[in-house]
Amino acid sequence: MRFVSIAVCLALVAVATAAEAGRKQKQPVSVWRNADNTGGADGAVGSARNSSDRNQYMHCALSGNVGGIWGYCEASDANNVFGACGTSSPSLIQIIGTIGTDSTVQFVWDANGNCTNVLVFNNSMSEPKKQP
Amino acid sequence: MARLASILWPASVAAAFAAGLLLRPAPAPPPVAAAPSMVAPPLVVAARAARGLTTSDVRTVLREELAGLRAPAEAAEGEAQPAPAPDEAPLIRAHETLAAAMADGRWSEEDAIQMRRALATLSPEQAREVYTVLFPALNSGQLRIDVDGPPL
DSSP: OHHHHHHHHHHHHHHHHHHTOSOOBOOOOEEEEOTTSOEEEEEEHHHHHHOSSSSOEEEEEEEEETTEEEEEEEEEOTTOOEEEEEEOOHHHHHHHTTOOTTOEEEEEEOTTSBEEEEEEEOOSSBOOOOOO | OHHHHHHHHHHHHHHHHHHHHHHOOOOOOOOOOOOSSSSOHHHHHHHHHSTTOOHHHHHHHHHHHHHHHHHHHHHHHHHHOOSSOGGGHHHHHHHHHHHHHHHHTEEEHHHHHHHHHHHTTOOHHHHHHHHHHHHHHHHHTSSEEESSSOOO
16 A cells, blocks of 8 residues: 555656656846946846846837837846847847747847847747736 | 003902912911810910920920929928928937936936837937937936836
8 A cells, every 4th residue: 555655656746747847947137237337138038027026127129110220128137227228230120029028138238328239049948927 | 541440450459369368367276185284275375386496495495484383382381391300309309308317317207208209209310319328327327217117
C-alpha cells in the first residue's frame, strides 16, 4: 500500500513537471541613468504588466502623418526610475514596429533624448500578460 | 442724245455692279461649335473673325487673357493666408506647454494631455524639436513627473 502511494506521488510530480516544461523567464523593467544623462531601459512587456507594484511599465509608440513617422519609448521600473527617448530613424522605427504584447524590449538613449539603439525579443521565454 | 443715253445707261449699270462687288461686306464668320472650354465664346469668335491671325496667335491671346484673370485671384488668396502657417500651431503649443512645465519644474497630467494632442500632429522634425528638450529634462529629473503612468 505504501509502495502504491509513493508511486502515485512520483507520477503526479512527473506530470506537473511536464506541464511546466519549456524555459520561462521573468524580466522586470530595469532603468539605468548615467551621469552624462545617457541611459537605457529593458524589460518584458508581460513582466511589467504582471508585476505586483504599480510603477513598472514598458511603453513604446509610433506617430505618423503625411510628413513622416517618428516614435518614442518610455519605461519605469519598480522604484519609479524613469527613462525615455524618441526617434525618427527609419531603422529604429521599423524595429519599434515589431514590438508585440509579449515582447522583451531594450532601448538606449543619448544625452539629448534620442534613441540610439532599440532591441526587441520575440521569443518563447518572455512572460505573457496574465488576465486582467 | 438718244444714242448717248443708250451708251451711258449700260455703262452706269456696269459701274454700279462693279462698285457693289468691291464694296460688299466681308462674309459672316461660320458659327463656332461650343467647345468644352473655360474660354468665353465671344472671345473665340472675335479672334477667328480677325483676318491674318494664326492658331498660334489665338493661343497667345488666350493665354494672356487667362493670365490676367488669374493674377488678381491669386493675389487675393495670398493675402487671405493666416500667419503663422497652420502646421506651425501645434508646434508652438507644444513649446508653450514645455516652457510652462520647465518653469514649474514638474510635468503634470494636464501637460501630458496637451503634449499628446500637439505631438499627434507634428512632423518628425517638429517632434524632435520637442522631445530633445522634454526627454532629457524628464530623464535627468529636471522635470519631476507628476503623472500616474507614462508622461507621454
